[in-house]
Amino acid sequence: MKDLKQGVDFSHNLIKEHINKGAKVIDATVGNGHDTQFLAEVVGAKGFVWGFDVQESALEAAKNRLQENELSERVKLIHAGHEKMQDYISENVDGILFNLGYLPGSNKEIITTVDTTLQAVKSGLELLAVGGLMIVVVYLGHEGGKKEQQALLDYAKKLDEKKYNVLHYRFINQSSQPPQVLAIKKRN
Ligand code: SAM
Structure with a gap:
């Protein structure tokens, strides 16, 4: 028997369904680079990934992971907050992934x-191309998580349905x- 997919797997499925080879995407929260590696594999050798994180040690781990998997050439890791992404990227992108919260096994602050x-x-x-997909994986268990989720939902609910499909995926019966x-x- 298969359970319904939990959030991270569900987000990866959406990415595989909507992001093509050759796509340009952003990993807004690189951490140790698991998602960055996944994105780099999805976009293939002709695609490109920009990755942001504020933790230098995490970026170093991600850099090693990408090197070991021979993916470094299609990824640019940027030591900066994702809120500054427009200072680094001026072209349209096809996908953006956020995996919020803290990095497990690292400084929880x-x-x-x-x-x-x-x-x-x-x-x-603003950077997302028409037809592009943004995914935000949201965690509620840590301090500030619920506030962050609520602010995101309040904002996303108001996005014009003619311009955006907005989906909220969650389990509602788990303790x-x-x-x-x-x-x-972003709709055509
Ligand atoms: N996707 C990562 C992976 O595959 O290992 C895990 C990401 S972890 C849940 C969240 C990350 O967001 C942490 O590495 C943290 O340093 C980073 N972060 C926190 N504030 C940030 C900001 N303003 N801009 C970019 N990254 C940030």
Whole structure:
């Protein structure tokens, strides 16, 4: 028997369904680079990934992971907050992935925050090409998680339905607080 997909797997499925080879995408929260590697594989040798994180040690781990998997040439890692993405990228992108919260096994005080996350989501939607997909994986278990989720939902609910498909994917009967997914597709 298969359970329904939890948030991270669901987000990866959406990416595989909507992001093609040769796509240009952003990993807004690189951490140790698991998602960056996944994105680099999805976009293939002709695609490109920009990755942002504020933690230098995490970026170093991600850099090693990409090197080991021979993916470095299609990825640019940037040591900066995702809220500054428009200072580094001026072209349209096909996909943007956020995996919020803190990096497991690392400093739990280095965490995404409401204001910078919202700013980054707004900047990201400006960079997103028509037909492009933004995914935000949201965690509620840590301090500030619920506030961040609420602010994101309040913002996303108001996006014009003619311009965006907005989806909120979550389990509603689990006592743990599994990650939720907010997916925003810019419509043609
Ligand atoms: N996707 C990562 C992976 O595959 O390992 C895990 C990401 S972790 C849940 C969240 C990351 O967001 C942390 O590495 C943290 O340093 C980073 N972060 C926090 N604030 C940030 C910001 N303003 N801009 C970019 N990254 C940020």
